[in-house]
Amino acid sequence: MAKFPKQSDFKRKGGRRLIGISGREIETRGLADGFWTDLYHRSMTVSWPTFFATAAAIFVLLNAVFACLYWLGNDAIANVAANGPLGFFYFSVETLATVGYGDMHPQTNYGHLMATVEIFTGMSFLAVMFGLIFSRFSRPRARFIFAKHPVVTVHEGRPTLMIRIANERNNTISQAMARLWLIRMETTAEGTRFRRYYELLLDRHEHPMFMLSWSIFHVVDEASPLYGVTPADLAAANAALTLNVSGVDDNSAQYLYARRLYDHQDIRWNYRYRDITSFSEHGTMVIDYTAFHEIMPQ
Numbered sequence: 001m002a003k004f005p006k007q008s009d010f011k012r013k014g015g016r017r018l019i020g021i022s023g024r025e026i027e028t029r030g031l032a033d034g035f036w037t038d039l040y041h042r043s044m045t046v047s048w049p050t051f052f053a054t055a056a057a058i059f060v061l062l063n064a065v066f067a068c069l070y071w072l073g074n075d076a077i078a079n080v081a082a083n084g085p086l087g088f089f090y091f092s093v094e095t096l097a098t099v100g101y102g103d104m105h106p107q108t109n110y111g112h113l114m115a116t117v118e119i120f121t122g123m124s125f126l127a128v129m130f131g132l133i134f135s136r137f138s139r140p141r142a143r144f145i146f147a148k149h150p151v152v153t154v155h156e157g158r159p160t161l162m163i164r165i166a167n168e169r170n171n172t173i174s175q176a177m178a179r180l181w182l183i184r185m186e187t188t189a190e191g192t193r194f195r196r197y198y199e200l201l202l203d204r205h206e207h208p209m210f211m212l213s214w215s216i217f218h219v220v221d222e223a224s225p226l227y228g229v230t231p232a233d234l235a236a237a238n239a240a241l242t243l244n245v246s247g248v249d250d251n252s253a254q255y256l257y258a259r260r261l262y263d264h265q266d267i268r269w270n271y272r273y274r275d276i277t278s279f280s281e282h283g284t285m286v287i288d289y290t291a292f293h294e295i296m297p298q
Contacts, residue, residue, distance in 0.1 A: 043132050044139070051136070055129060059096075062125065066092040066118045076111030079104050096122035140254035143168035144245055148293045150262055152220070153272040161200070161218040161226065163243055163262075164273050166292060167210055173256065176210035176247035178202060180218060182225050184237035198225040200241075210247055212287055213276070234264035241267070271295045 017028045043051065067088040070076050080087035091104045095118045106112045147164040155162065163180070167173055180200040187193050201224075203217035220226045233239075241262040249256050274294040278286045 040132075044136060048136075051132075058125070062121065063089055063092040063096055066096065066114065066121075069114050070111065073108060073110040073114065076106060076108045076114065077104055078107040092118065095119060096125070098122055098126075140249065140252065140256050142245070142247075142256035142258040144258040145289070145292060146243065146258075146260035147273065149266050149268045149271075149295055150241060151271040151273060151295055152267060152269045153298050155217060155219075159220040160203075161220060161267075162273065163216040163241075164213060164292065165216065165243075165245060166213040166289065170211055172250040173210040173247035174208075174250055176207040176214070176245065178205050178207075178214075178216050179244045180216060181242045181244075182239060183242060184234070184239035186237065200224065200226070207247075213292075215273070216243065231264070231267070231269055234267070237264075239264040268295055270298045272298050 017031060018026070046054070067085070070080075070088040070091065071085060077088065077091050080091060087104065094100055094104070095115050098119060106115045145166040145168050150161060150163045152159060152161050154160065161180075165178075180202060182198040182200055183195055184198075185193055186196045200218045203219060207214050218224065218226075241264075243260045243262070244257070245259075246255065246257045248254070272295065274291050274296050276288045276291050278288070280286050
């Protein structure tokens with residue numbers, strides 16, 4: 001049985017798609033690859049080194065193709081003989097980038113035609129590259145810190161599931177909202193096993209001004225899907241918790257979103273978080289984020 005992912009990893013092998021979930025691989029079949037129809041998504045999700053390496057490879061390939069086309073013409077480019085075949089490549093680079101130093105230039109109708117096609121291709125290529133780079137840089141990214149372990153403790157006399165989060169930027173996040181879900185495997189009366197999702201109601205699912213830290217509380221009472229559940233029950237059901245946090249960044253007015261998935265093994269029962277707030281000798285409140293993930297027995 002596959003565990004729920006903390007971070008999913010996708011790769012393709014021999015026409016199959018392998019999805020890495022918590023150190024295990026799940027093979028999917030029958031899905032269209034969609035390489036050419038999903039280029040934008042791939043461009044937005046690959047790492048920066050891969051993105052620029054791919055762009056550089058496409059740039060070199062385009063110039064090599066046009067250099068060959070110029071070379072096929074009969075003296076299509078003036079003043080290129082001194083550099084040999086490499087001169088056609090340099091001229092293609094100047095044309096594709098719409099630079100044009102003036103030393104080399106088309107001197108036949110064929111050369112002008114190829115230069116026209118390359119200029120149009122270069123303008124389109126640069127427009128796409130600028131758009132992708134801007135989209136990658138401008139894409140909003142939340143810098144929320146999620147505690148490594150949810151804890152089940154007694155809070156105000158009631159058993160409570162707690163998860164601590166923080167805003168690493170320390171800027172104001174307005175309209176901050178949190179939703180917590182329990183995911184577990186269940187068996188129907190017919191013997192069919194499937195995953196079922198339960199939303200865990202939070203004591204305070206909204207934060208008017210999320211700047212520093214925020215503790216999420218779910219009271220484990222008779223109405224809770226966790227009522228009467230033990231760690232062994234969660235392990236048998238291959239359960240997991242997923243916490244979704246969203247809000248609006250006051251500085252950029254952009255919508256931010258972050259998610260953290262916890263396996264049932266991450267939950268610490270009868271533990272509590274170490275207090276990270278104190279006061280300095282000058283009376284200033286101090287928040288020690290170095291102890292953010294630390295927990296203590298109840």
